Amino acid sequence: MTKETSEIIGTDAGDARVTWHTAERARFVLAVSHGAGGGVEARDLRALAAALPHHGVTVALVEQPWRVAGKKLAPAPKTLDVGWRGIWPALLNPGLPVISGGRSAGARVACRTAVELGARAVLALSFPLHPPGKPEKSRADELLGSGVPTLVVQGANDPFGKPEEFPAGSFELVEVPYGDHGFAVPKRAEITQDEAVTVITDAVVKWVGSLE
Numbered sequence: 001m002t003k004e005t006s007e008i009i010g011t012d013a014g015d016a017r018v019t020w021h022t023a024e025r026a027r028f029v030l031a032v033s034h035g036a037g038g039g040v041e042a043r044d045l046r047a048l049a050a051a052l053p054h055h056g057v058t059v060a061l062v063e064q065p066w067r068v069a070g071k072k073l074a075p076a077p078k079t080l081d082v083g084w085r086g087i088w089p090a091l092l093n094p095g096l097p098v099i100s101g102g103r104s105a106g107a108r109v110a111c112r113t114a115v116e117l118g119a120r121a122v123l124a125l126s127f128p129l130h131p132p133g134k135p136e137k138s139r140a141d142e143l144l145g146s147g148v149p150t151l152v153v154q155g156a157n158d159p160f161g162k163p164e165e166f167p168a169g170s171f172e173l174v175e176v177p178y179g180d181h182g183f184a185v186p187k188r189a190e191i192t193q194d195e196a197v198t199v200i201t202d203a204v205v206k207w208v209g210s211l212e
Contacts, residue, residue, distance in 0.1 A: 011086020013079050014065030018087060021061070023053035028099055028208060031091045032123065033062040033084065035104030036074035042103055043193075044125050044153075044183050044200050051201040057208055058094060062087055064106075074105060077112070084109045088117050099208065104128050104160070104181065107152075108142050115147040121211055122150040123204060124171075126181050129161025144169045151207045153200050155179025174203040 003022040008015050018031075019040065030052060034040050040061040049059045064083045066075055074080065084100075091098045100110040101123030110122045124146075130137050143150065143166075150171035154163045156178055163175040176199050178189035185196045 007090070008068070009087050009090050011065060011083050013075070013083040013086060015068050016065050016083055016087045017063040017068050018090060019049075019061040019063075021049040021053050021059040023056055023058045025056055026053075026058040026094065026096055027056045028120065028211070029058045029060055029091055029094055029096050030099045030101055030123065030204075030208070031060040031062055031087075032101040032103070032125070033064055033106035033109065034067065034102070035106055035126070035128075037104070038182075039063060039067050042182065043197060044103060047197045047201050048204060052205065052208070055205050055208070057099075058096070060091055062102075062106075077105075077108065080105060080109045081113055084113055085117065097211075099123055099211070101125065108139065111142045111146040111150070119148055121148050122146045123207075124150060124152045125200070126154060126158060126183070127152050127161065128181075129165055132159040135161075135165065140167050140169075143171060146171070149211060151204065153203055155181060155183050172207065174199070176200060 006019045052059050097120035099121045100114050100119035102110045103125035107124035107127045114122050152171055152173045155176045158181045160181050176183050176196050178185040
C-alpha cells in the first residue's frame, strides 16, 4: 500500500505543488520534476510514482510554479532553479536522503543544483543534451558537473540527444529502445509502450538499490 498526498509550497518563484507517493518503509525520497513542455502527468513520472514506493522509495512529484500558475511556457533556467531550491526543505521533512531528479529541463535543474542542495544522487530522464538539430550547443557540462552518482535514462531516438551522442563520464546511462524524448515508441517497434516504460522503472529500481 502507498499513500498519496499533495501540498502547496511557497517559493521565491511562486507556489509549487508536491504530490507525495509515500512508501511504507522508505530508504530514499526521489523528487522528480517535469520538463518545459509538460507536467507531472508524463508517462515516465507516473510510472515511477506507481512503481518505486513498492521498492522502499517515496516519490515526490514536483510541479514547478509556472505550471501551478497555469502558464504554458517555462521561465529561464535560473528561475527554474529558484523554484527547485524553494521546495527542497519540504523534501527533507521525511528525514531521508533525497535523490534529485527530473525529465528534460527538470533533469538539467537537478544536475545544476545537486551539490548545492546536498542531493544523494541525480536521476536524469530524457536529458536534453542539445536542442534538436544543434549538437554544437551541448549541455554536457551540466550533466558532467552534477557531482553525485547520476543515472541518465534516454530514448534511443531522442532528438535532444541520442545515447551514442553522450560524452564519456562517471554517470550511468540506460537506453530505452525506440523511445523519443517522451519515451513514446512507434507502433512498428519491436517493443510495446508498456515494455518501454518497464525498461525505465526497472532501471531506476536497480540503480536506487545500488545506492547506499
